[in-house]
Each structure stands twice: as C-alpha cells, then as structure tokens.
Amino acid sequence: MTPGPGRLEVLSTAESQRLVAGEEIGRLALPTGGTPEIFPVNYAVSDDEIIFRTDEGLKLTLAERGQVAFEVDGLDTEAREGWSVVIKGRAEEVTVHDQPALRERVSTLALYPWAEGDRGHWVRIRPNQISGRRITHR
Secondary structure, three states: OOOOOOEEEEEOHHHHHHHHHOOOEEEEEEOOOOOOEEEEEEOEEEOOEEEEEEOOOHHHHHHOOOEEEEEEEEEEOOOOEEEEEEEEEEEEEEOOOOOHHHHHHHHOOOOOOOOOOOOOEEEEEEEEEEEEEEEEOO
C-alpha cells in the first residue's frame, strides 16, 4: 500500500546543519550571468562551512564570484519520505594567503574527490542562509 501525502515540516537551522553534516554529496549552484550551472560535488563540513575540492575550470571560476547555493537531500523513496536543505552563502577559495589556522583546518579534512584529476583547489562556502524541509508520514 502506497502511503498518502506526507506532512511537510520546516527544519530548524541546527537540524538542517546536522543533516548536511551526515552526508557527503551535494549540488552546487553557481551564477553564470544567465542560467545557473549546477554541479554535483562531494564535500565535508567544518565549523558549519561547506568545503569541497575542485580543479581549474568553471566551478572554480564561478565560485570566485561569491554568492552560491548548495543543496543536500536525503530520500527514502519506498516510504515516500525525505528532506532537503539549501544553503546560500559566499564561496571563496582557501589559499596560501588565508589565516594559518583556516588553511590547517581545511587541509586536514578527510575530503577525497570522487572524480579523477588533481582537485588541488579547496573552496569553502560561508553560509548566510540555511533552510530545510522534511516530508514524513510519522
């Protein structure tokens, strides 16, 4: 028997952050001046910031422009339940010119790119807005 429509719940910021910290794949939405570009990336969370690694190219170039959105979902398709968290904030590359403590924190994360290539650039997203929703039958 297929369950009927679920109840929509707005998640607190703390619950949204907890859910995002428990996953490792999200979608990065970047402005292009026209239609946005969306990329799947693996990530880690450190001090409530999203950290991902990338290579030279479009993600790094567009992320340096600043404001981005990042979405993470958790789904149970059989139960027709799930959650989605959207983080909006400023993206910036972590470089050798940053504070030593920040460079150390980021470089020690267990963050290993899934895609081949160097992925030598570390980017962080500093959230300024976090929103989450969950659909449940409980």
